[in-house]
Amino acid sequence: MARITYREAISKALWEEMEQDPSVFILGEEVGVWGGTYAVTKGFYDHFGPKRVMDTPIAEATIVGAAIGAALTGLRPVAELMTINFAFAAMDHIVNQAAKLRYMFGGQFTLPLVIRTVSGGGRQLGATHSQTPDVIFAHFPGLKVVAPGTPEDAKGLLKAAIRSDDPILFIEHATLYQTRGEVPDEDYVIPIGKSKIQRPGRDVTIVTYSKMLELSLKAADQLAKEGIEVEIVDLRSLRPLDMQPVLQSFKKTNRAVIVEEGWRSYGVGSEVAARIYEEAFDYVDAPIQRVAQKETPLPYNRTLEQMALPQVEDIVRAVKEVL
Amino acid sequence: MDTQLYLDLYYQMVLIRLVEEAAAQLYQQGKIGGFLHLYIGQEAVSTGLISARQPQDRVITAYRDHGVAINVGIPAKEVLAELLGKATGVSKGKGGSMHLADVQRNFWGGHAIVGAHLPIAAGLALGDQYQGKDAVTICMFGDGATNIGFFHEALNLSKVWNLPVLWVCENNQYGMGTAVERASAVDEIRQKALGYDMPNSRVDGMDVLAVRQAALEVLEKIRAGSGPHLMEIVTYRYRGHSMGDPERYRQAEEVKRWQENDPIGIYRRYLEGQAIASADDLDAIDRRVEQEVAEAVRFAEESPEPPPEALFEHIYAE
Ligand SMILES: Cc1ncc(C[n+]2csc(CCOP(=O)(O)OP(=O)(O)O)c2C)c(N)n1
Ligand SMILES: [Mg+2]
Numbered sequence: 001m002a003r004i005t006y007r008e009a010i011s012k013a014l015w016e017e018m019e020q021d022p023s024v025f026i027l028g029e030e031v032g033v034w035g036g037t038y039a040v041t042k043g044f045y046d047h048f049g050p051k052r053v054m055d056t057p058i059a060e061a062t063i064v065g066a067a068i069g070a071a072l073t074g075l076r077p078v079a080e081l082m083t084i085n086f087a088f089a090a091m092d093h094i095v096n097q098a099a100k101l102r103y104m105f106g107g108q109f110t111l112p113l114v115i116r117t118v119s120g121g122g123r124q125l126g127a128t129h130s131q132t133p134d135v136i137f138a139h140f141p142g143l144k145v146v147a148p149g150t151p152e153d154a155k156g157l158l159k160a161a162i163r164s165d166d167p168i169l170f171i172e173h174a175t176l177y178q179t180r181g182e183v184p185d186e187d188y189v190i191p192i193g194k195s196k197i198q199r200p201g202r203d204v205t206i207v208t209y210s211k212m213l214e215l216s217l218k219a220a221d222q223l224a225k226e227g228i229e230v231e232i233v234d235l236r237s238l239r240p241l242d243m244q245p246v247l248q249s250f251k252k253t254n255r256a257v258i259v260e261e262g263w264r265s266y267g268v269g270s271e272v273a274a275r276i277y278e279e280a281f282d283y284v285d286a287p288i289q290r291v292a293q294k295e296t297p298l299p300y301n302r303t304l305e306q307m308a309l310p311q312v313e314d315i316v317r318a319v320k321e322v323l
Numbered sequence: 324m325d326t327q328l329y330l331d332l333y334y335q336m337v338l339i340r341l342v343e344e345a346a347a348q349l350y351q352q353g354k355i356g357g358f359l360h361l362y363i364g365q366e367a368v369s370t371g372l373i374s375a376r377q378p379q380d381r382v383i384t385a386y387r388d389h390g391v392a393i394n395v396g397i398p399a400k401e402v403l404a405e406l407l408g409k410a411t412g413v414s415k416g417k418g419g420s421m422h423l424a425d426v427q428r429n430f431w432g433g434h435a436i437v438g439a440h441l442p443i444a445a446g447l448a449l450g451d452q453y454q455g456k457d458a459v460t461i462c463m464f465g466d467g468a469t470n471i472g473f474f475h476e477a478l479n480l481s482k483v484w485n486l487p488v489l490w491v492c493e494n495n496q497y498g499m500g501t502a503v504e505r506a507s508a509v510d511e512i513r514q515k516a517l518g519y520d521m522p523n524s525r526v527d528g529m530d531v532l533a534v535r536q537a538a539l540e541v542l543e544k545i546r547a548g549s550g551p552h553l554m555e556i557v558t559y560r561y562r563g564h565s566m567g568d569p570e571r572y573r574q575a576e577e578v579k580r581w582q583e584n585d586p587i588g589i590y591r592r593y594l595e596g597q598a599i600a601s602a603d604d605l606d607a608i609d610r611r612v613e614q615e616v617a618e619a620v621r622f623a624e625e626s627p628e629p630p631p632e633a634l635f636e637h638i639y640a641e
Contacts (some may be wrong), residue, residue, distance in 0.1 A: 033572045034500035057470035057506035058437050058498055086436070089471070124356030124408070126419050128435045296638055300419030301408035302356055304634045 001184055007177040009151035010116075011040050013158035014078065016187065018048055021076060024162055027054040028063060028080030028116075037082055038118060038177055060090035064115060068098055068167075071113040076162060081117040084171060085129050087137070098167040099142030113167040114158075119147070120174040120211055120261060122309055127297035130305070132262040134210070135271075137169050138238035145238040146192055147171040149213030151181035153236055156190030164192065173211040193240035197249065201229035204319050205249040207272050208259040209235040212291075212310065216259050219315035230319060238268060243275050250276055254285035255322040259315055264292035289318040329599050332374060332531050334608050336366040336587050339390045341616045342399050343562075346389065346406055346420075349620070350566050355406050359420050362390035364561035367586035368493050369394045371534025372461065372556075375542055379458040381429050381447050383440050385465055386421035387493075387560075388433030395430040397423065400619035409626035416629045417637070437498075438464065438473035441490075445477045448486040448551075459545045461538075463491045467498020469512050481551040482519045489538070489545055490516075490553045493528065495560045500572035516553035528558030529586045532593070558586075 004012070018024045025048075026041060032055040035042035045053045056063050060081055067079035081087050087094060094115065101109045121130035138145040144166055148154040154172070161168040198213060199220055208216045213234050220230040231249045235241065250256050256276060258269035269290030276288060294308040343361045350359050362369070365387075373382065373394035384391045392402050397413055405412025406420050413423050424432035431447060434440035444462035451458040468474055469492055481488045492512045496503055504510050516523035522544075526537045534556060541552050559581040563570050594600040 030499050030501065034569075035571065037499075055501055055505060057501070058467045059471050061472055089436070089439075089473075124419060125358060126422055126435060127417075129358075129421075294634065296634055299417040299629075299634060300357060300414075300422070301416040301629055301633075303628055304417070304631070307631060307634055 001182045003180050004151055004183050005177060006151045006154050006172070006179045006181070007038065007040055009155040009183050010158055010172060011042070013155045013162070014041065015044070017159055017162045018052060023074065024076045024078065025052040025054065026078045026080060027056050027067060029056055029058055029082050031055060031080050036080070038174070060086050061093055064090040064093040065097065067113055067115070068093060068101070068111060071111045072109055076112045078114045078116055078162060081115060083129065083174070084117045084119045084133060085131050087117055094137065094143065094169070095140055099140045103142055110165050111167045112165045114161045114170055115168070116170045116172065118174050119171045121293070121298050122175055122305065124300055124302055124305060126300045130298040132293065134171050134238060135260070135262055135266070135268050142167070144168045144192060144240065145171065146236065147173070147210040147238060148236060149173070149176070149210045149234055150198075151179065152183045153190060153196070155183055156188050157192060157236065160189040160192050163189065168192070171210065176211055176214070179214065193237050193242055195242040195245040196234045196236055197231060197245055198234045199230065199232040201231035201253075203229045203253055203255070204231070204322055205246065205253045205256045206230050206232045206259060206315070206319070207235065207246050207256060208232065209238070209268070210261065212259045212261050215310065215312050216315055218312045219319065222312070222316055223319055228319065228323065235268070241271070243279065246272065247276065247280050250280050251283045254283050257289045257291060257315065257318045257322060259291040259310060261310060262293055263295055264290055265295060267292055286322040289321050291315050291318050326599055328374070329594060330604070330608065332370055332535070333590060333594060333600070333605060334612065335370045335394055336531065336590065337609055337612045338399060338615065339366045339370070339393050340587060341612050342389060342393060342402060342619070345403065345616050345620050347562070347566070349403070349406065354624070355420065356408070357419050358386070358565045359406070360387040360565050361560070361562045362387055364581065364586070365493060365495060365528065365558045366390055367531035367534055367590070368528045368556045368558050369463070371531040372463070372491060372538045374535050375538035376461060377458070378429065379456065380542070381431055381451070381458060381460045383431040383444050383447065383460065384433055384463040385437070385440065385468065386433050386435045387465070388421065388423050391463065392423040392425070392430065392433070395425065395428045397425050397428060397430070398619070399616055400622040403619045403623035404626050407623045407626070408628070409623060410629040410633070411622070411626040415633065417633065438468040438471035440464070441468070441473050441477035444488055445481050445486055448481065448488040449484065452486055457546060459487045459489055459542055461489045461491060463493055465498055466492060466494040466496070466503050466512055467501065467506065469515055470506050478516065478519045478521060478551070478553065482521050485548070485550040487545050488551045489541060490551060492553065492555045493558055494555050495558050497560070497564070497572065499564045502572070511555065513553055513555040521551055521553055522549070523553040523555070525555045525557065528556035529584050529589060531586060531590050
């Protein structure tokens with residue numbers, strides 16, 4: 001075990017997979033000479049060379065499209081979209097191509113494709129550069145959406161994603177890169193599509209993922225001081241959505257708060273709450289609460305932006321609401 | 324050209340440079356958040372270009388927009404206030420550095436998604452054409468933006484519909500850390516017009532008068548109904564792409580070489596050489612700008628934050 005950052009964990013996963021498998025290569029904007037805008041691929045270009053670390057023009061649709069094509073030939077491309085906001089420029093290739101090709105051609109096509117990208121607000125980047133639209137991508141059968149919240153999960157899930165034969169959108173969080181955590185030294189993978197209890201508790205179930213795991217853990221610490229024991233389930237992937245640990249926890253606590261960074265309407269909270277109501281209605285002791293982003297594009301101004309984003313206090317308040 | 328105009332171009336370029344230097348300082352002090360893309364080195368491009376427009380001509384650009392904002396006449400204090408996220412900023416503190424706009428001045432914004440404003444520019448021109456207006460849309464973008472589909476779709480459409488647009492590529496040699504020749508099939512961006520049978524040109528972006536002259540000629544043609552034109556303006560950004568750019572992709576000597584060809588320095592020597600202005604006249608302008616920028620910084624710092632209810636304003640018109 002070593003205490004490393006989320007950035008280092010992702011970087012190591014990529015590096016190790018590239019060392020092990022010559023069919024793995026990276027393509028994207030500024031991944032090479034620059035070393036990645038979030039410094040995840042720093043040093044890769046010098047070590048692996050331009051054939052395996054390809055700087056692309058600014059052309060998101062073609063980055064994803066070309067990665068799809070290369071994947072169809074048996075390579076394992078890891079395409080990087082600098083941020084998830086630019087994935088909208090590649091939407092057709094993600095939604096109409098990557099998510100459909102295998103099914104539409106009767107299983108003939110196999111797409112061992114990973115699209116790495118970065119989500120999240122809170123850095124005063126303005127409305128177009130601060131979104132957390134993860135859930136949109138989880139709408140489409142045929143695409144898997146993974147979004148780790150800890151360094152350990154980031155490394156294990158990215159390795160699993162690279163080895164997987166399915167197209168996977170791997171969503172990192174812009175403000176988690178410096179977060180540290182214990183990460184095993186050995187080669188390990190974490191199976192995709194398994195939720196995880198990140199903190200045990202008996203009173204209320206918090207369901208969350210990615211950056212909001214960090215805030216939920218802080219809220220849980222605060223609540224523990226008041227004698228409230230929160231259990232935190234980290235979804236880790238939005239599609240497939242593993243409800244088993246959520247339902248198990250809920251049947252114990254009978255109360256749930258769902259925390260996500262993106263907008264509340266049609267969000268992760270909506271989906272998870274609906275499934276709890278469908279599958280554990282008899283266990284419901286209080287209306288399920290959702291904590292999410294205010295329904296407005298994010299402003300540049302720091303104070304306003306923070307007002308719009310979910311805060312630890314919002315989670316604490318929601319937990320008290322369901323008690 | 325009368326002397327006043329010569330001096331005004333000088334004033335605008337110096338103002339842009341000092342606003343940018345002040346912005347860099349405010350950023351270092353933690354008063355500006357997010358991205359900050361400085362225009363230092365490129366001042367002659369927007370200054371020459373915008374000086375050639377008529378008031379009815381619309382202007383739209385990318386996120387490297389402080390220079391254009393100054394050239395269209397937005398007071399420095401409103402630019403800096405926006406950078407500080409204040410209520411007195413041109414976009415009321417909600418846009419920040421990348422999203423300056425002033426519709427009163429026919430400036431339709433800085434836009435942060437690379438290339439996304441090009442189709443919008445085609446639409447602005449379509450609106451004017453449809454309504455029989457005598458206006459040209461001036462759309463500025465970087466070299467990197469010419470590699471995304473938006474650019475190609477918009478150029479093609481503008482030609483097919485004979486839209487009154489002046490497409491202006493500010494070729495500053497890099498899109499972030501990627502040199503033009505590493506990302507573009509052609510080194511001269513203007514060549515991309517050939518596929519759309521569009522008139523095109525290449526202009527020295529360090530020479531404000533050359534830019535102005537080229538723009539005057541082309542704008543007149545477009546206004547007369549010639550249809551769109553792609554103008555490549557060759558320039559260089561002295562600073563990093565945004566603040567905190569490690570600049571591993573270029574040598575310090577390269578930056579120095581371009582700085583020897585500084586647009587403000589060249590123009591200053593020209594004005595003195597042609598006896599259009601004396602060193603004292605120009606020094607006086609420098610001092611006036613220094614004072615203006617100092618006051619603008621003070622204004623921006625002392626301005627109020629937007630009120631909390633601003634968060635929910637402007638989401639919809641109705
Ligand atoms: C669609 C999209 N992809 C990527 C980015 C990230 N990005 C911002 S600026 C930039 C480089 C643009 O270079 P260029 O067009 O030459 O403009 P310059 O910065 O040189 O003025 C990139 C890749 C973005 N904003 N939008
Ligand atoms: Mg450029």
